[in-house]
Amino acid sequence: MDYNYPDDSYTLHTDAYELSMMQTYYKKGLANRKAVFEAFFRKMPFENGYAVFAGLEHIITYLKNLRFSKTDIDYLKTTGQFDDDFLDYLANFRFQGTLRSVVEGELVFNHEPLLQVEGTIMEGTLVETALLNIINYQIMIATKAARIKSIVGDQTVMEFGSRRAQEFDAALWGTRAAYIGGFDSTSNVRAGKLFGIPISGTHAHALVQTYRDEYEAFKAYAETHHDCTFLVDTFDTLRSGVPNAIRVAKEFGDRINFQGVRIDSGDMAYLSKKVRKMLDEAGFKDAKIVCSNGLDEKTIQNLQMQGAKIDVWGIGTKLITAYDQPTLGAVYKLTLVEDETGKMVNTMKISNNVSKMSTPGKHQVWRITDRVDGKSEGDYVTLSGEDPRQLDSLYMFDPNYTFLHKTVKDFVARPLLQDIFVDGQLVYEQPDLETIRASRATHLDRLWDEYKRDLNPEVYPVDLSQKCYDNKMAMIQEIHDYVDKI
Numbered sequence: 153m154d155y156n157y158p159d160d161s162y163t164l165h166t167d168a169y170e171l172s173m174m175q176t177y178y179k180k181g182l183a184n185r186k187a188v189f190e191a192f193f194r195k196m197p198f199e200n201g202y203a204v205f206a207g208l209e210h211i212i213t214y215l216k217n218l219r220f221s222k223t224d225i226d227y228l229k230t231t232g233q234f235d236d237d238f239l240d241y242l243a244n245f246r247f248q249g250t251l252r253s254v255v256e257g258e259l260v261f262n263h264e265p266l267l268q269v270e271g272t273i274m275e276g277t278l279v280e281t282a283l284l285n286i287i288n289y290q291i292m293i294a295t296k297a298a299r300i301k302s303i304v305g306d307q308t309v310m311e312f313g314s315r316r317a318q319e320f321d322a323a324l325w326g327t328r329a330a331y332i333g334g335f336d337s338t339s340n341v342r343a344g345k346l347f348g349i350p351i352s353g354t355h356a357h358a359l360v361q362t363y364r365d366e367y368e369a370f371k372a373y374a375e376t377h378h379d380c381t382f383l384v385d386t387f388d389t390l391r392s393g394v395p396n397a398i399r400v401a402k403e404f405g406d407r408i409n410f411q412g413v414r415i416d417s418g419d420m421a422y423l424s425k426k427v428r429k430m431l432d433e434a435g436f437k438d439a440k441i442v443c444s445n446g447l448d449e450k451t452i453q454n455l456q457m458q459g460a461k462i463d464v465w466g467i468g469t470k471l472i473t474a475y476d477q478p479t480l481g482a483v484y485k486l487t488l489v490e491d492e493t494g495k496m497v498n499t500m501k502i503s504n505n506v507s508k509m510s511t512p513g514k515h516q517v518w519r520i521t522d523r524v525d526g527k528s529e530g531d532y533v534t535l536s537g538e539d540p541r542q543l544d545s546l547y548m549f550d551p552n553y554t555f556l557h558k559t560v561k562d563f564v565a566r567p568l569l570q571d572i573f574v575d576g577q578l579v580y581e582q583p584d585l586e587t588i589r590a591s592r593a594t595h596l597d598r599l600w601d602e603y604k605r606d607l608n609p610e611v612y613p614v615d616l617s618q619k620c621y622d623n624k625m626a627m628i629q630e631i632h633d634y635v636d637k638i
């Protein structure tokens with residue numbers, strides 16, 4: 153199958169209905185109508201108390217390259233679903249819109265806008281699928297990684313998931329998201345090359361099977377590498393794997409850096425305790441015990457409870473596939489649209505289910521922190537143009553249970569949505585990945601522990617400003633009046 157078009161791009165990485173709607177807007181003369189779309193998710197991933205934002209790097213690359221190539225247009229023609237004049241319009245299409253986004257490494261919560269696309273209805277429509285595709289995956293993996301990191305503390309976690317990820321892109325962008333979430337390295341060499349993530353690894357059972365002898369295999373590895381971690385569970389961890397690793401480490405002495413051993417099967421609590429004793433007794437107190445095999449934050453916590461002597465964790469499947477939650481469920485909704493008179497008007501999707509309702513208008517999200525201790529008080533969603541920094545005290549209330557409220561004084565308000573593209577121009581300079589990764593740790597320090605526990609965390613407040621709330625209520629009333637009249 154020939155899918156290697158020389159001018160291939162991600163522009164057709166969109167759902168067909170987006171193009172169908174665009175053809176309607178185009179034919180009906182609405183192509184230049186202004187619109188605002190916002191993306192948010194409704195439920196916290198893994199029932200965690202916070203999520204880690206990731207995906208902006210990929211979004212920037214996508215939007216920078218957003219144009220229909222010749223073979224894109226040729227293909228659309230073959231579908232017979234699109235008219236020639238519309239295809240001519242697409243051939244000249246460029247993203248001239250504005251993207252505001254939370255930046256990578258930031259903590260985010262449900263029901264707050266994470267991305268905001270302001271431009272023509274055409275621009276906002278075309279990009280929905282790709283933007284959601286990117287953040288739905290990357291936020292989930294960054295959050296899963298942060299959960300795991302919070303359990304292992306200062307211990308090292310290596311990302312091993314490429315072989316089990318949902319294909320190439322997931323392996324690549326997933327490991328980057330995991331690094332933002334707090335993982336220390338990746339086994340994916342291309343991710344090392346492209347993103348500068350430190351690569352690390354040990355060796356597989358195949359090396360031992362090739363030599364059909366552990367001692368010979370470890371010796372060969374030691375003769376060809378300085379840093380050595382031997383995989384000790386191919387035949388019998390305690391009776392042959394560890395004794396052979398110790399034998400080679402002793403024979404090679406200073407000629408190698410004997411980093412330790414890896415265990416990849418069996419009872420890791422029992423084995424790691426025994427292995428620790430054997431290494432210590434042989435004089436290798438600094439040698440580390442690496443474990444891998446179906447690990448996630450729950451298993452790790454359980455192993456810790458059992459007193460396992462594990463220093464380094466190798467984690468693949470359950471991280472990279474977000475094993476216990478297949479999607480974040482982020483959505484992208486039209487919140488403001490230009491009417492026939494040129495006025496921007498509110499719009500929302502109404503539902504009997506409160507959590508399914510979007511919030512009309514164009515917004516900013518403010519992180520409210522206490523000026524003295526720097527800790528987060530909650531997030532405050534305003535209509536754009538409102539600036540809580542000008543207020544001495546802030547009245548914050550739960551939009552679903554308005555009787556739950558507090559007044560915050562002596563606070564700092566930090567806007568989370570930043571300009572990334574303005575009128576098609578990239579204006580945001582991405583920090584390097586190390587800075588992004590470090591920012592996640594700083595943001596977590598500002599979050600109270602009650603939101604960070606991995607089981608039943610407190611619900612972090614995401615409140616609406618009075619104006620934003622009133623605007624939403626007025627819109628709901630307007631829609632009810634409209635339906636009543638029919």
Ligand SMILES: Nc1ncnc2c1ncn2[C@@H]1O[C@H](COP(=O)(O)OP(=O)(O)OP(=O)(O)O)[C@@H](O)[C@H]1O
Nearest residue numbers: 416417418419420421422445446447451454455458
């Ligand atoms: N002491 C332990 N307590 C809780 N879970 C453990 C413990 N030791 C290992 N596990 C986990 O149990 C699961 C099964 O491991 P086990 O090695 O028994 O089976 P396996 O994966 O079928 O082994 P193999 O890789 O040899 O096929 C893995 O997810 C592993 O992380």
Ligand SMILES: O=P(O)(O)OC[C@H]1O[C@H](OP(=O)(O)OP(=O)(O)O)[C@H](O)[C@@H]1O
Nearest residue numbers: 312316416444445446447467468469470
């Ligand atoms: O379990 P994960 O968290 O996904 O970690 C990655 C796994 O990948 C390797 O296994 P391999 O592909 O050699 O197969 P195995 O399951 O038989 O060990 C490695 O030995 C780990 O077990």
Ligand SMILES: O=C(O)c1cccnc1
Nearest residue numbers: 312339352353354355466
């Ligand atoms: O380096 C390793 O030990 C490794 C890498 C990928 C998957 N499993 C193990």
